[in-house]
Amino acid sequence: MQELIQTLQNLPLMLTAKPASTEQIIRAQQDLKINNIAAIPQDFTELLHQINTIEYDGCYLFGINPRSYYLDIFAENEMIDLPNKENLLILGYDEFDYLIYNHTKECYQIIDKDSIEVIQTFSNLTKAIKYLFKIEDDEQYF
Amino acid sequence: MKDEGLRFIEREESLISQEEKFLIKTEFHGLSHYPSKEMLSPYFQKHIENNANENSASYQEEEYKLDNIPSWKYFKQFAVFKKRAAIFAKALAEKSIPPQDIKNLNAYDLIALLKNYNQKHDIANFETAKSKFIKYFIQHHEVDYRNYMLENKAVILYALKNKGIELDLKKNHHAYEEFIEKNIILMKTKGSVPPLFNLHHKRPVKDSNSNENLSMANNYKNLCLILESPYHNMLHLFDTNILGKTIFNRKVKRIELPEDLIFFGGFSRKFQIYRQNENNYSDILTQVINKKKKQK
Numbered sequence: 001m002q003e004l005i006q007t008l009q010n011l012p013l014m015l016t017a018k019p020a021s022t023e024q025i026i027r028a029q030q031d032l033k034i035n036n037i038a039a040i041p042q043d044f045t046e047l048l049h050q051i052n053t054i055e056y057d058g059c060y061l062f063g064i065n066p067r068s069y070y071l072d073i074f075a076e077n078e079m080i081d082l083p084n085k086e087n088l089l090i091l092g093y094d095e096f097d098y099l100i101y102n103h104t105k106e107c108y109q110i111i112d113k114d115s116i117e118v119i120q121t122f123s124n125l126t127k128a129i130k131y132l133f134k135i136e137d138d139e140q141y142f
Numbered sequence: 143m144k145d146e147g148l149r150f151i152e153r154e155e156s157l158i159s160q161e162e163k164f165l166i167k168t169e170f171h172g173l174s175h176y177p178s179k180e181m182l183s184p185y186f187q188k189h190i191e192n193n194a195n196e197n198s199a200s201y202q203e204e205e206y207k208l209d210n211i212p213s214w215k216y217f218k219q220f221a222v223f224k225k226r227a228a229i230f231a232k233a234l235a236e237k238s239i240p241p242q243d244i245k246n247l248n249a250y251d252l253i254a255l256l257k258n259y260n261q262k263h264d265i266a267n268f269e270t271a272k273s274k275f276i277k278y279f280i281q282h283h284e285v286d287y288r289n290y291m292l293e294n295k296a297v298i299l300y301a302l303k304n305k306g307i308e309l310d311l312k313k314n315h316h317a318y319e320e321f322i323e324k325n326i327i328l329m330k331t332k333g334s335v336p337p338l339f340n341l342h343h344k345r346p347v348k349d350s351n352s353n354e355n356l357s358m359a360n361n362y363k364n365l366c367l368i369l370e371s372p373y374h375n376m377l378h379l380f381d382t383n384i385l386g387k388t389i390f391n392r393k394v395k396r397i398e399l400p401e402d403l404i405f406f407g408g409f410s411r412k413f414q415i416y417r418q419n420e421n422n423y424s425d426i427l428t429q430v431i432n433k434k435k436k437q438k
Contacts, residue, residue: 017306058335068304070371134174
């Protein structure tokens with residue numbers, strides 16, 4: 001997680017808000033639950049304590065934004081029309097895809113905004129966020 | 143809205159395939175990651191598993207007729223892929239894929255091969271359509287962009303504040319101007335989308351059903367730099383899809399921006415920037431011709 005935070009903080013002109021407090025996160029979890037929307041996963045809440053919302057090069061990560069609907073995890077999820085909201089939580093997006101957490105499968109997924117087709121599946125948050133922000137991956141599978 | 147050049151359009155359009163869309167996304171965002179293994183063709187998955195003897199390649203790149211790959215008809219519509227045809231052939235040879243088998247490959251396989259080849263041979267990835275557009279925009283409209291940012295300082299500061307970001311103007315009176323200059327430098331050097339803005343596809347990628355020219359989706363005429371909140375979000379909230387008889391025959395209703403609009407910072411025309419470089423170019427040409435005539 002620390003490596004991810006450092007990588008994100010080094011992105012040039014990356015905009016982020018003040019870290020989210022525990023109270024803010026609890027309130028967001030309550031709002032999501034009341035509205036039958038999936039909960040924020042544990043490792044994402046840990047990230048919010050250090051980096052709360054990211055906007056970088058046309059890619060966005062949600063967080064807690066008490067001032068506006070913009071990039072606020074509850075407001076954005078309430079607004080976006082995604083089926084199976086009780087199990088899927090949108091965490092961010094780029095021009096074409098959403099980054100979601102799938103509670104049923106307990107994994108992070110990149111899904112196409114229009115077709116909802118799963119493009120990529122990740123077992124951990126770091127890899128999912130690196131994919132969303134197009135941070136080059138050294139991984140090889142040949 | 144009509145007066146400001148925005149039109150609510152109804153079209154009959156058909157969806158594009160996931161492979162076509164994947165190529166549009168790759169041209170736009172680049173090759174930062176491999177495609178998911180699940181997307182690879184069964185043939186290629188099996189080939190990767192079995193192909194341990196990478197160095198025993200017994201095929202020459204000349205043996206590969208890329209047109210035999212079904213998805214090559216999509217690839218060759220993009221200049222960025224078409225001009226890398228030789229690299230695709232080298233990558234196929236390097237992985238010892240029998241030329242007669244390439245008909246089994248899909249678009250995801252080819253992109254995986256290209257990324258792997260680039261990685262292995264330390265070849266820089268191609269410049270993304272996103273980056274090219276931003277560089278094009280700032281090259282031609284730096285003054286307009288700077289003026290917009292300076293004239294709308296209150297709006298931008300409010301937008302930043304709404305994101306929970308406050309520039310410390312008391313400590314540094316030039317913080318806002320420095321913020322603009324940093325944006326401009328990154329736009330020029332890296333082609334980065336500036337904070338608070340995003341790129342909008344005027345005709346959405348899902349409806350890029352002109353099979354003959356998929357690359358038009360990321361063409362600069364189809365892109366527009368737009369304030370993410372509220373305008374970009376709003377444009378997509380207005381998207382209305384009315385299904386036709388089949389998914390290949392449906393009506394789509396949405397707001398479309400004019401082709402020559404390159405920057406959208408508000409509904410009024412004074413907050414918008416239009417592509418004028420072509421006009422300027424012809425103006426310059428006319429001026430040069432007239433000057434030469436006078437000299438004669």
